[in-house]
Amino acid sequence: MTGEVPSVAGGDGLQANGSYGSSGDAVKVRVDRVSKHFAAVSGEGKVHVVLDELSLDIKPGEFVSLIGPSGCGKSTLLEIIAGLQASTSGDVLLDGRAITGPGPDRPVVFQEYALFPWRTVLDNVAFPLEVAKVRKTERYDQARARLEEVGLGSFADHYPSQLSGGMRQRAAIARALVRDPDVLLMDEPFGALDAITRELLQEQLRALHKLERKTIIFVTHSVPEAIRLSNRIIVMGIAPARLVGVFELAEQGEANQANFISRETAYADVRDAIWGLLREHGAIASRGT
Numbered sequence: 677m678t679g680e681v682p683s684v685a686g687g688d689g690l691q692a693n694g695s696y697g698s699s700g701d702a703v704k705v706r707v708d709r710v711s712k713h714f715a716a717v718s719g720e721g722k723v724h725v726v727l728d729e730l731s732l733d734i735k736p737g738e739f740v741s742l743i744g745p746s747g748c749g750k751s752t753l754l755e756i757i758a759g760l761q762a763s764t765s766g767d768v769l770l771d772g773r774a775i776t777g778p779g780p781d782r783p784v785v786f787q788e789y790a791l792f793p794w795r796t797v798l799d800n801v802a803f804p805l806e807v808a809k810v811r812k813t814e815r816y817d818q819a820r821a822r823l824e825e826v827g828l829g830s831f832a833d834h835y836p837s838q839l840s841g842g843m844r845q846r847a848a849i850a851r852a853l854v855r856d857p858d859v860l861l862m863d864e865p866f867g868a869l870d871a872i873t874r875e876l877l878q879e880q881l882r883a884l885h886k887l888e889r890k891t892i893i894f895v896t897h898s899v900p901e902a903i904r905l906s907n908r909i910i911v912m913g914i915a916p917a918r919l920v921g922v923f924e925l926a927e928q929g930e931a932n933q934a935n936f937i938s939r940e941t942a943y944a945d946v947r948d949a950i951w952g953l954l955r956e957h958g959a960i961a962s963r964g965t
């Protein structure tokens with residue numbers, strides 16, 4: 677990996693450095709020289725290079741955010757990791773095994789609430805267990821437990837149209853978690869929500885990550901959201917997508933409250949450094965906050 681990596685002074689709470697991978701540590705997801713080309717819309721035989729030999733290692737239990745300008749290839753990369761798209765070349769490995777298609781071990785939560793409108797919330801959340809042929813009582817028990825966790829226990833019999841946007845997204849998260857995957861892929865999952873709901877769901881997701889230590893790969897346009905949630909933030913540049921900066925953040929949350937002032941100082945440093953990279957490497961569609 678080449679490129680200028682920003683060096684940002686961290687306080688006691690947040691630290692930033694320029695590590696691109698996790699050499700020496702266990703690797704959960706390895707993106708190994710992945711390229712993705714599409715046929716160009718104009719110009720016969722021409723190709724549009726979206727990803728060009730991109731490599732990235734993600735550790736077990738790590739919360740990694742991908743942030744970058746609109747169209748830089750974040751969703752394409754996430755869908756290749758999900759197995760929903762094939763790469764043109766290169767591999768994605770999960771626990772050392774090449775990904776060849778979608779799997780229940782790495783569900784995706786999308787920005788739009790992808791629930792089945794004709795199924796109740798409970799039947800939506802239980803759906804992946806139905807596919808896995810889990811017995812009805814067992815799958816309902818597990819689905820109810822996940823619904824309780826996301827605060828939707830009393831909405832099990834509602835239909836998606838009877839829920840607010842935030843509630844639908846919580847149901848989608850419960851469904852993604854119902855088979856207890858090691859890896860959770862999220863593509864701007866809170867992008868369509870109002871600011872208050874968004875913050876509340878960020879808190880829930882952070883609590884869930886703390887409790888279950890799933891490996892989470894999270895695409896966002898919001899710098900504050902990335903800082904609030906991540907162990908590591910990866911800044912991508914545009915066309916073809918490159919990794920232009922990486923920020924390792926210390927553990928977030930209560931442990932940092934004692935260092936509140938220095939943490940805020942470091943937060944501002946990280947935020948400004950990410951914005952510097954985004955300005956340098958392409959316009960961004962929405963500033964988030």
Ligand SMILES: Nc1ncnc2c1ncn2[C@@H]1O[C@H](COP(=O)(O)OP(=O)(O)OP(=O)(O)O)[C@@H](O)[C@H]1O
Pocket residue numbers: 714715724726744745746747748749750751752753961
């Ligand atoms: N099926 C496709 N055929 C041709 N080009 C595509 C296809 N899918 C994506 N692209 C192109 O790949 C590039 C990256 O798209 P992608 O959706 O990954 O961007 P993104 O970073 O997720 O953007 P956003 O932040 O707006 O969601 C874009 O230039 C897009 O036009």
Ligand SMILES: [Mg+2]
Pocket residue numbers: 750751752863
């Ligand atoms: Mg996208």
